[in-house]
Amino acid sequence: MAEVLVYVDHVDGAVRKPTLELLTLARRIGEPVAVALGAGADATAATLAEYGAVKVLTADAPEFADYLVVPKVDALQAAYEAVSPAAVLVPSSAEGKEIAARLAVRIGSGIITDAVDLEAGAEGPVAVQSVFAASYTTKSRVTKGTPVITVKPNSAAPEAAPAAGTVEPLAVAFGEKTTGTKVVARTPRESTGRPELTEAAIVVSGGRGVNGAENFPLIEALADSLGAAVGASRAAVDAGWYPHTNQVGQTGKSVSPQLYIAAGISGAIQHRAGMQTSKTIVAINKDAEAPIFELVDYGVVGDLFEVVPQLTDEVKSRKG
Amino acid sequence: MSLRIVVCVKYVPDATGDRHFAEDLTVDRDDVDGLLSELDEYAVEQALQISEEADDAEITVLTIGPEDAKDALRKALSMGADKAVHVEDDDLHGTDALGTSLVLAKAVEHVGYDLVICGMASTDGGMGVLPAMLAERLGVPQVTLLSEVAVEDGKVTGRRDGDAASEQLEASLPAVVSVTDQSGEARYPSFKGIMAAKKKPVESLDLSDLGIDADEVGLDGAWTTVDEATERPARTAGTIVKDEGEGGKQLAEFLAGQKFI
Numbered sequence A: 001m002a003e004v005l006v007y008v009d010h011v012d013g014a015v016r017k018p019t020l021e022l023l024t025l026a027r028r029i030g031e032p033v034a035v036a037l038g039a040g041a042d043a044t045a046a047t048l049a050e051y052g053a054v055k056v057l058t059a060d061a062p063e064f065a066d067y068l069v070v071p072k073v074d075a076l077q078a079a080y081e082a083v084s085p086a087a088v089l090v091p092s093s094a095e096g097k098e099i100a101a102r103l104a105v106r107i108g109s110g111i112i113t114d115a116v117d118l119e120a121g122a123e124g125p126v127a128v129q130s131v132f133a134a135s136y137t138t139k140s141r142v143t144k145g146t147p148v149i150t151v152k153p154n155s156a157a158p159e160a161a162p163a164a165g166t167v168e169p170l171a172v173a174f175g176e177k178t179t180g181t182k183v184v185a186r187t188p189r190e191s192t193g194r195p196e197l198t199e200a201a202i203v204v205s206g207g208r209g210v211n212g213a214e215n216f217p218l219i220e221a222l223a224d225s226l227g228a229a230v231g232a233s234r235a236a237v238d239a240g241w242y243p244h245t246n247q248v249g250q251t252g253k254s255v256s257p258q259l260y261i262a263a264g265i266s267g268a269i270q271h272r273a274g275m276q277t278s279k280t281i282v283a284i285n286k287d288a289e290a291p292i293f294e295l296v297d298y299g300v301v302g303d304l305f306e307v308v309p310q311l312t313d314e315v316k317s318r319k320g
Numbered sequence B: 001m002s003l004r005i006v007v008c009v010k011y012v013p014d015a016t017g018d019r020h021f022a023e024d025l026t027v028d029r030d031d032v033d034g035l036l037s038e039l040d041e042y043a044v045e046q047a048l049q050i051s052e053e054a055d056d057a058e059i060t061v062l063t064i065g066p067e068d069a070k071d072a073l074r075k076a077l078s079m080g081a082d083k084a085v086h087v088e089d090d091d092l093h094g095t096d097a098l099g100t101s102l103v104l105a106k107a108v109e110h111v112g113y114d115l116v117i118c119g120m121a122s123t124d125g126g127m128g129v130l131p132a133m134l135a136e137r138l139g140v141p142q143v144t145l146l147s148e149v150a151v152e153d154g155k156v157t158g159r160r161d162g163d164a165a166s167e168q169l170e171a172s173l174p175a176v177v178s179v180t181d182q183s184g185e186a187r188y189p190s191f192k193g194i195m196a197a198k199k200k201p202v203e204s205l206d207l208s209d210l211g212i213d214a215d216e217v218g219l220d221g222a223w224t225t226v227d228e229a230t231e232r233p234a235r236t237a238g239t240i241v242k243d244e245g246e247g248g249k250q251l252a253e254f255l256a257g258q259k260f261i
């Protein structure tokens, strides 16, 4: 059976959920061979094996942390040459897309980004995408070279499928261009203890209606009662009420949770672009005419300062 | 020596309009109003700021697109760019990311550059891949997704705010940069700027000027194909209630019914 390369997103050996989704999708096309790079790469093997990786190619070198993107492209290319895969799958993070883009140029292959589903087709993998702020669904294929496809988080439910997961060291020869962009300092983000925005099953977002950083704890309390991640509209981010890393929308994160709750958000096209594929959408807004209500499964026209705390209390009491 | 900055800008269908596909499943660019991609305005703005800091700089704005794409160039010129290059050729219709990056790379080389500045993504296709592809093709450092950027002593530095960390980056020129919408609001063209833009040179190039074969680009030369595009069914109208004091509880009831609680 054909092999499919899966680029592993991990933090010091802890595999992030989108990678498990990729392994699940990869199995529809062939046998997943995972590529894990950097500190902790070897520690990823057990989890990757559990989700179907037949092989785990690992490499660690200071270059991966010290220089931007290119060392990872060098490594993925080395894996590509070692395996001759039927497709290369990469998580659709900002960095993942850049790695995939450069690999595609190097190996002369077409690239599809932000797939939300993947199926095997007679002429190679078929990628489903959601475009124009999710108003269209398209099916695309790569017609030249080995398909390079980036896949959005929450595109599939990870399914365990134990496989060998044999660890093999990957030999990577870094080129002269590898060290072009130096990472001179890195400030890790502080963990909030909440689920990762793009991976969360439930997202609670606040917008301009939250009316100040001092009121965001209301949104956080609702999120915590539901075990959710916290998002924000650009208006709330631009006002400095919440960090940009939490922005949902075209220029923020694209989320596709089971449940999306928008409080004090009008539902501008650029916001919709990042949340419209959510399974269930709920909104709280005091303006009955707000466009967000066109999307909702359930909407409450009302003041979020009344509705949100009542909802939080009710969730807590129901959960006992 | 003067600092040569090339800003890549795209002419895109208005996102607040009714965007759709043409019969050949390419983005319909005829029936929809277009404009300079808002995300590329940030790139023009950073180019202007860098040039204001430099002793001597020249900003060329570059676009690949249909006739109307001149509007995008005109807007960038009225913001303050010095000159423009428009790559226009009927054979470019349907070109995908790989093809676009090829044409952009050739055009950037044709213009001559020390620094290429791109937006973070185009607001229509929105792949966010071209800056990385361009750097790969040009063989120069990629310093991308910057929310802060500066050029000094032949070096470009900037801050990249990623998911896991915020990184301070540094590379020698020549380089390809992309900037995010966190990099600072773009200026509005002044009346004077709009008038001045009318006299600024716009060079038109076609594929043969760049030494590119028609079969390397366009719909037929594309590395990918769209087989199907279906309009997403409108979401079925949901339940909307007015809060009369019990809104939060009613919402909880709904969430419980959906097994979220």
Ligand SMILES: Cc1cc2nc3c(=O)[nH]c(=O)nc-3n(C[C@H](O)[C@H](O)[C@H](O)COP(=O)(O)OP(=O)(O)OC[C@H]3O[C@@H](n4cnc5c(N)ncnc54)[C@H](O)[C@@H]3O)c2cc1C
Residues within 6 Å of the ligand: A206, A207, A208, A209, A210, A232, A233, A234, A235, A236, A247, A248, A249, A250, A251, A252, A253, A263, A264, A265, A266, A267, A268, A269, A270, A271, A274, A284, A285, A286, A287, A290, A302, A303, A304, A305, B038, B039, B123, B181
């Ligand atoms: C290129 C570009 C990219 C963009 N990218 C993004 C993006 O990634 N993400 C994004 O979100 N936006 C993005 N935007 C901005 C977008 O167009 C909107 O401006 C933004 O989403 C508005 O945020 P908002 O809904 O919070 O604010 P508003 O539109 O001001 O809406 C606030 C809402 O809160 C309601 N409200 C006020 N008080 C209360 C209350 N007490 N109780 C209940 N409801 C209340 C109001 O009725 C209103 O509907 C982008 C724009 C551009 C041009």
Ligand SMILES: Nc1ncnc2c1ncn2[C@@H]1O[C@H](COP(=O)(O)O)[C@@H](O)[C@H]1O
Residues within 6 Å of the ligand: B007, B008, B009, B010, B011, B037, B039, B040, B043, B062, B063, B064, B065, B100, B104, B117, B118, B119, B120, B121, B122, B123, B125, B126, B127, B128, B129, B130, B131
């Ligand atoms: N047709 C084009 N002409 C000029 N620049 C472009 C074009 N398409 C994309 N770009 C540049 O590449 C960036 C990223 O585009 P994309 O990869 O399409 O999301 C944009 O913000 C522009 O700076």
